[in-house]
Amino acid sequence: MAAADGGEVSAILRDLESLKASKSEIELRISALEARLQEINLQQPNGAVSNGSCAPLPSSVDSGYGHDLSPQMIYRYSRQLLLPSFGVQAQSKLLKSSILVVGAGGLGSPALLYLAACGVGHLGIIDHDVVELNNMHRQIIHTERFIGQPKVRSAAAACRSINSTIQVVEYQEPLRTSNALEIMSKYDIIVDATDNAPSRYMISDCCVVLGKPLVSGAALGFEGQLTVYNYNGGPCYRCLFPTPPPTTACQRCSDSGVLGVVPGIIGCLQALEAIKIAGEVGEPLSGRMLLLDSLSGRIRIVKIRGRSLQCVACGENTTFSKLQFREFDYENFTQSPLTPSPLKLNLLQADSRINTKEYKEKIDDGKAHVLIDVRPEHHFKIVSLPNSLNIPLPSLEARLPEISLALKENEENRGVNSELYVVCRRGNDSQRAVQSLHKLGFTSARDIIGGLEAWARDVDPNFPTY
Amino acid sequence: MQLTVEFGGGLELLCNSVKIHNVNVELQKAAEKLTMKDLLAWIRTNLIKERPEMFMKGDSVRPGVLALVNDCDWELTGQLDTTLEEKDVVVFISTLHGG
Numbered sequence: 278m279a280a281a282d283g284g285e286v287s288a289i290l291r292d293l294e295s296l297k298a299s300k301s302e303i304e305l306r307i308s309a310l311e312a313r314l315q316e317i318n319l320q321q322p323n324g325a326v327s328n329g330s331c332a333p334l335p336s337s338v339d340s341g342y343g344h345d346l347s348p349q350m351i352y353r354y355s356r357q358l359l360l361p362s363f364g365v366q367a368q369s370k371l372l373k374s375s376i377l378v379v380g381a382g383g384l385g386s387p388a389l390l391y392l393a394a395c396g397v398g399h400l401g402i403i404d405h406d407v408v409e410l411n412n413m414h415r416q417i418i419h420t421e422r423f424i425g426q427p428k429v430r431s432a433a434a435a436c437r438s439i440n441s442t443i444q445v446v447e448y449q450e451p452l453r454t455s456n457a458l459e460i461m462s463k464y465d466i467i468v469d470a471t472d473n474a475p476s477r478y479m480i481s482d483c484c485v486v487l488g489k490p491l492v493s494g495a496a497l498g499f500e501g502q503l504t505v506y507n508y509n510g511g512p513c514y515r516c517l518f519p520t521p522p523p524t525t526a527c528q529r530c531s532d533s534g535v536l537g538v539v540p541g542i543i544g545c546l547q548a549l550e551a552i553k554i555a556g557e558v559g560e561p562l563s564g565r566m567l568l569l570d571s572l573s574g575r576i577r578i579v580k581i582r583g584r585s586l587q588c589v590a591c592g593e594n595t596t597f598s599k600l601q602f603r604e605f606d607y608e609n610f611t612q613s614p615l616t617p618s619p620l621k622l623n624l625l626q627a628d629s630r631i632n633t634k635e636y637k638e639k640i641d642d643g644k645a646h647v648l649i650d651v652r653p654e655h656h657f658k659i660v661s662l663p664n665s666l667n668i669p670l671p672s673l674e675a676r677l678p679e680i681s682l683a684l685k686e687n688e689e690n691r692g693v694n695s696e697l698y699v700v701c702r703r704g705n706d707s708q709r710a711v712q713s714l715h716k717l718g719f720t721s722a723r724d725i726i727g728g729l730e731a732w733a734r735d736v737d738p739n740f741p742t743y
Numbered sequence: 744m745q746l747t748v749e750f751g752g753g754l755e756l757l758c759n760s761v762k763i764h765n766v767n768v769e770l771q772k773a774a775e776k777l778t779m780k781d782l783l784a785w786i787r788t789n790l791i792k793e794r795p796e797m798f799m800k801g802d803s804v805r806p807g808v809l810a811l812v813n814d815c816d817w818e819l820t821g822q823l824d825t826t827l828e829e830k831d832v833v834v835f836i837s838t839l840h841g842g
């Protein structure tokens with residue numbers, strides 16, 4: 278009976294796999310056709326046959342009402358046109374504006390949705406990443422059917438399905454000093470929705486060199502920050518942060534966590550600031566910074582310094598040019614990569630390490646051992662290996678007696694020497710822990726290479742990863 | 744002198760995860776005023792519980808930390824020389840990069 282069930286399950290899984298494969302192929306064809314159709318429509322406003330001198334955007338057609346909004350546009354954007362301080366004037370400016378959103382993640386998702394919906398005529402999206410399941414809780418522009426596909430394609434498809442009358446341009450590549458000038462120069466306003474320090478310096482410097490306003494947002498944990506740089510004589514990112522922070526101070530969502538709605542709020546505010554700049558309404562958040570502390574329910578708007586005369590990028594006597602920008606090494610400057618991948622330390626000798634398959638053999642052979650898991654307690658609560666003892670790295674030294682006791686009990690029960698292994702999420706902290714343990718006299722301690730992620734990848738595919 | 748000192752952007756982790764501290768900072772003998780420089784030294788001794796290098800560099804804050812006195816960037820009020828007054832609110836925020 279059990280065997281029959283197993284056979285049926287694997288047949289269903291096979292079917293699902295092949296159906297999903299054909300489904301994503303069909304979806305790719307659909308989005309390619311939609312993009313093509315949109316291109317054609319944009320070249321032929323109101324469905325008219327192109328006469329050869331095709332207009333780039335429908336907004337260049339005069340409606341005969343003293344503005345260039347078509348009847349469809351009037352209806353689509355009516356609730357914005359009804360705002361006395363926005364009206365036809367700001368809407369027309371929006372339709373003629375071009376905005377580049379760098380990053381289609383937690384910040385970029387809501388920003389892009391609103392910018393597409395409100396009628397930004399020309400919307401660029403740049404991102405090199407693919408959609409993953411652990412993005413979905415915050416990167417709300419993506420849907421499950423795009424998992425494994427490029428974020429730009431997914432985001433562009435969502436923008437087009439909200440508003441098929443705007444032009445959406447996809448850049449499926451990382452932003453680098455080699456392509457930033459060319460790409461960013463095509464846009465009026467840049468939205469920084471990235472997730473790392475070197476990108477933030479690079480985007481700000483490029484905006485200074487090109488003279489573009491920059492709407493900058495960031496979020497982590499339960500907190501968010503927002504400001505507009507390089508606008509109307511205001512400061513740039515470097516005016517505020519001339520020296521990059523130490524890499525240890527740059528936490529990432531994939532390590533420290535983030536509540537999905539928090540980047541959502543900041544991303545919405547980024548869209549708002551971009552709309553204000555493009556529509557020339559209100560007071561953009563330049564020279565001020567919004568600080569959101571979502572857990573305590575507080576928003577603070579603080580006054581920040583103006584443009585610094587000594588700023589390397591935008592200061593009075595600066596010689597910072599396009600050429601220098603192109604040659605500037607942002608990864609070296611910030612000591613962190615532009616497209617962050619998980620850190621991979623290599624602190625230990627080979628004989629102080631064991632890979633997950635070897636560790637599995639130890640378990641299968643019933644080898645007497647103690648396994649210490651040095652992750653924080655809230656990580657340990659998500660998932661852990663059986664019979665592991667959770668001693669978070671910072672408390673390792675204080676809790677040595679527990680390790681000694683566990684080894685001793687093991688040896689008394691089994692009558693053999695007990696081995697000592699250390700594991701963590703990705704295999705970095707476990708190496709740090711083994712280094713300390715060696716110094717503290719536990720010379721036999723070994724770390725499990727690659728941690729629980731390697732365990733899930735190489736030994737137990739059903740072991741949850743996060 | 745009664746002050747409110749707040750930490751954000753992860754700096755609170757250096758003070759047992761407490762964000763808001765209502766503190767009473769005694770003026771040094773013969774000193775008539777309290778400056779941000781004095782307050783930073785006081786915070787380092789009295790509030791920071793771990794990794795002080797994540798908060799300070801030399802006698803100032805480390806790169807990437809914004810210091811705000813009554814919601815105003817301390818660059819505009821005199822940085823380390825900013826004079827503090829009774830009931831002032833001093834905020835230290837680490838800049839975020841995530842998204």
Ligand SMILES: [Zn+2]
Nearest residue numbers: 513516588591
């Ligand atoms: Zn500057």
